[in-house]
Amino acid sequence: MNGYERRKQKKIDQIYSASLSLFLKHGFQKVSVQEIAKKAKVCPATIYNYFGTKEKLYADMLIDWMDKRLEQCEKILASEIDFPEKTKQIMLLEAKSVNVLFDDAAVKHLGVEMDEWGNQLQQYSEEKVMPFYMKYIALGKQEGFINKEMTEETSMLYFTMYKNELERYLSSEVTREQVDAHIDQLIELFFFGLVGRIKPIK
DSSP: OOHHHHHHHHHHHHHHHHHHHHHHHHOSTTOOHHHHHHHHTSOHHHHHHHHSSHHHHHHHHHHHHHHHHHHHHHHHHHSSSOHHHHHHHHHHHHHHHHHHHOOHHHHHHTGGGHHHHHHHHHHHIIIIIHHHHHHHHHHHHHTTSSOTTSOHHHHHHHHHHHHHHHHHHHTSSOOHHHHHHHHHHHHHHHHHTTTOOSSOOO
16 A cells, blocks of 8 residues: 555545544534544535545444454454353444444435445455354354354354344443443353253253
C-alpha cells in the first residue's frame, strides 16, 4: 500500500468510525452526510466520492464492522482460555453486537438495493461466518465439549438458540452483575443441561 492508498484508507476508517457512532446514537434517518463528515474530519464531497450515497456508506460500514467483529471472534477462538470460556465470550460478543447489524429505517431506505444487500449478507455469511463456526464446532468436538455425533447444523442451531436468549436478556434493563450471573448460568446449561456434568463429553 503506497502513501496515497494509506491516506485514503485512513479517511475511510475515520468515516466508518464516525458513521457507526452517529447511526447507533441517532438512527439512520436522523444522521446527515454533513454530520458524518464533520465528525470524521473530512469534506462531505469525500464521502460522496468514496461511497456515492449514505445508503452505500451504511452497507459498507456494516461489512467493515462485521469483519472487525469476526476478527475478535477469531482471536478468542485462538486464545489459550478453555473452550467454555471461549464460548461465553463469543456468545456475549454476538449478543451485544446483533442490534448493530440492522437499522429498520436504513434497510427501508436501501430501496432497490435491498436485494443486492441481502445477497451480500448471504455471501458474507457463507464465505466468512460459516467457516468460523465450523472451526468453533470442530474445536469443541476435539476438546470433548461437543458431542462428536452432533451435526454442524444442529450444533449451530443450538448455539444460536442460546445467543438469541442472551440477546433478549441484554435488551432489558439489567445490571452488569445480573448479566454476568445470567450468562454463567446459560453457559452451564449450554454444555451440561439441567442435570449438569462434572466432566466434558468423552
